[in-house]
Each structure stands twice: as structure tokens, then as C-alpha cells.
Amino acid sequence: MKKVAIIMGGYSSEYQISLKSGNVVYQFLDVSKYTGYRIHILREKWVYVDDNNQEFPIDKNDFSVTVNGEKITFDVVFNAIHGTPGEDGLMQAYFELLGIPQSSCDYYQAALTFNKRDLLSVLKPYGIKTATSYYLNLGDTIDQEAILNTVGLPCFVKPNKSGSSFGISKVKTKDELLFAIANAYKEDNEIIIESFLDGTEVSVGVINYKGTVTVLPITEIVSENDFFDYEAKYLGKSQEITPARISPEMTAKVSAVAKKAYEVLKMKGFSRSEFIIVDGEPHMLEMNTIPGLTTESLIPQQAREAGISLTDLFTNALELAMNN
Incomplete structure (x- = not known):
């Protein structure tokens, strides 16, 4: 044993x-x-x-x-x-x-993917699309005009290194911007401010399953709130539809991008990437390398749809770790 x-x-x-x-x-x-x-x-x-x-x-x-x-x-x-x-x-x-x-993945991949702006910067040269963004570090001068000229309204203000949507705000007016920045700084000393992407939000799990990089069935996220925030993720304020209601062609396209990111980064273990599909193009928001594993979480939902039980999912992860 x-x-x-x-x-x-x-x-x-x-x-x-x-x-x-x-x-x-x-x-x-x-x-x-x-x-x-x-x-x-x-x-x-x-x-x-x-x-x-x-x-x-x-x-x-x-x-x-x-x-x-x-x-x-x-x-x-x-x-x-x-x-x-x-x-x-x-x-x-x-x-x-x-x-x-x-x-999980190795330490370099973990550090890179945990830093949203570094992750997206590394993936952009590989043709992976992202939102327009503006970066701030704690102590930087906050030039509201420059920020809004870059990303427009509405926009999202996010801590650069955090999860579960802690510290994220959707900013609809200029008056809300400073409060959103202060809120994000409660979670991290680096901030990423991104343009609003109006499209279909999907979440894509990628794992190495029995030696093969495998894209799990895609989940469509329909939030009752302004975005997929903490309440939507954990308090039932969203619909999580697996498989996503997108065409087979779009499913293949999103899957290919998620798999490419996994392979480019030389990932191991679990990954769950978030995308918004705008005008037929998936735009990556982030990649999680320790995604939620409760019975209601997205990776377990996607695994069930793929016919993989939680016991099989966890056994596979442990066996791959020991074989590596």
C-alpha cells in the first residue's frame, strides 16, 4: 500500500x-x-x-x-x-x-500559470488570443485616463495572483475604477486590468490520462451575476453546462487551443483553462493548475461526462506522479 x-x-x-x-x-x-x-x-x-x-x-x-x-x-x-x-x-x-x-505540475509551470500576466505574455507568441490589458503594481501612479483609453468600459480589475474570483471587480463607470483597484490590492500587490470580452464563457479541463494529453468535455458558464464570481462558482449563482452548447467545430477549436497551451508549457497533472469565445475566436483568461476537486467542481463534472470516475481520476494522477 x-x-x-x-x-x-x-x-x-x-x-x-x-x-x-x-x-x-x-x-x-x-x-x-x-x-x-x-x-x-x-x-x-x-x-x-x-x-x-x-x-x-x-x-x-x-x-x-x-x-x-x-x-x-x-x-x-x-x-x-x-x-x-x-x-x-x-x-x-x-x-x-x-x-x-x-x-501537480512542476514548480516553474506553477509559478508561471499562477501569474496571469506572465502566463498570457508567454502564450501570445503561440497565437493564443487574450483580452487587451493594462498592468499596475502597488505604488504605481494610477492614470485613470490611460487605463480607460487602453481597455475601455466596461473592464475587469483583477489581482494578478489569486483564485476563486477573490478581489475581482467588473467596472462599468470611471467612478468605480479606483474602488475596484483598491479591492484588488487587498489580494495582491500586482493588478491586471482587462477589456471586457462579450461572448460565450467556457472552461476546459486538460489532463494527462494514462499517458495521453486529453481534453475533457467543455463546460459552458452562464452566470446569474455580472461575471463568474465567487457566488457564481460556489453558491449556485450560475449554470454550468457540460458539454457546452457550442458547435462541434468550435468545440474542436477551443480544445485545440487548450491542448496547445498545456503542451507548450510542458504541463503535468490537471489544468483548467478559462476562455471567452468572441466572434468565433477563443480568448484565454487564465489557467488553473490546482482546480477545484469537490464533487460539484468543474473538472469532476467534466470527468464524469467523459466516463472517468473520481477514483479513476485521482488514481491516474497519483500513478503518473510516481511514474514520472
Whole structure:
């Protein structure tokens, strides 16, 4: 039996969602092959939490835990941390140094994809279309005229490095811009301001499944709110339609772009990319490398549509990690 450390939590606003994802991985782990250990990675502590909610501290020197006098080390790590330090490369680099295989992409790819503006800059030369954007760093002079002349109205103000739509605002008038920027700075010291793309929003999961890069069935996002925000993602304020109501030709086109991005970046593990289709062209918004894994999340929805159970999905991720 292989010992699997399922890391969850993290240091960002997404930690509660991550705990849900990690518990789903624990619930659906193939117990004929793996023994799962829930590891909470939090700012104040790293602990193994057993089924009685008893906590045992993790030794960060070798990522081991001692339970009732027995030292436990892990064969593989399943990374279910959304945001820092699980999605931005820090945990990936740590496990690389320790020589412990883990289920997500490598540290460079994690750091790159977590930074929206760097990711889009790298992909643009490969013909992947994006929104028009304007960048700000904390402390920069805010030239409202220059911003609006570049991106127009309405526009979106986003923290450059965050997830689950924390800190994102849709700005409809000039008067709303400064408030939106201040809101985004609560999550990150870098901001990306993007032009509004009026089209069909879709989410595309790409995984390596049994050695083959595989694009999962596409999900169409229809939000009841102004955009696919936290309420739409997690509180039922949206329709998530899988497969998306787009033509076979457009399905093939979006799938090809998502797969190209995955391969260009030399990705491993899960990715979920968000696109808006405008005038027949998919425009990438971002790529998530630790997407939500609750039973209602998009990747599990797409896997079900493809005939892949959660147990198969998680087993595949662990086997690929150990084979790599």
C-alpha cells in the first residue's frame, strides 16, 4: 500500500475551498492501492489530521509525521492546495528538493500559470488570443485616463495572483475604477486590468490520462451575476453546462487551443483553462493548475461526462506522479 499525503488548506483566501477539495480526494481514494493522510498546510501549522480530528505536527525537514511513536514517510503527494503555497510553485519546489513525487505540475509551470500576466505574455507568441490589458503594481501612479483609453468600459480589475474570483471587480463607470483597484490590492500587490470580452464563457479541463494529453468535455458558464464570481462558482449563482452548447467545430477549436497551451508549457497533472469565445475566436483568461476537486467542481463534472470516475481520476494522477 502506497502512503499518500493529501495536502490541503494553504495561505490564501481559498484555503476553505481547498480543504473541501482535499477531503473529496481522501474520500474517493482507491483504498485497495493507497492509504491516504490528510495534511493541513496552514500558515500557523503543518499537521496530519486523523479521522478523529487529532492533529500530529509535520516535520518539515523531511515531510514526515510521527504517530504513536511510529515515523511515517510518504510515497507520493496529492496536491489539493488552491493558491499559495500549493499553486504558485513553492510546495512543488519543496517536494522536488526532498525527492517526493507530487501530482501537480512542476514548480516553474506553477509559478508561471499562477501569474496571469506572465502566463498570457508567454502564450501570445503561440497565437493564443487574450483580452487587451493594462498592468499596475502597488505604488504605481494610477492614470485613470490611460487605463480607460487602453481597455475601455466596461473592464475587469483583477489581482494578478489569486483564485476563486477573490478581489475581482467588473467596472462599468470611471467612478468605480479606483474602488475596484483598491479591492484588488487587498489580494495582491500586482493588478491586471482587462477589456471586457462579450461572448460565450467556457472552461476546459486538460489532463494527462494514462499517458495521453486529453481534453475533457467543455463546460459552458452562464452566470446569474455580472461575471463568474465567487457566488457564481460556489453558491449556485450560475449554470454550468457540460458539454457546452457550442458547435462541434468550435468545440474542436477551443480544445485545440487548450491542448496547445498545456503542451507548450510542458504541463503535468490537471489544468483548467478559462476562455471567452468572441466572434468565433477563443480568448484565454487564465489557467488553473490546482482546480477545484469537490464533487460539484468543474473538472469532476467534466470527468464524469467523459466516463472517468473520481477514483479513476485521482488514481491516474497519483500513478503518473510516481511514474514520472
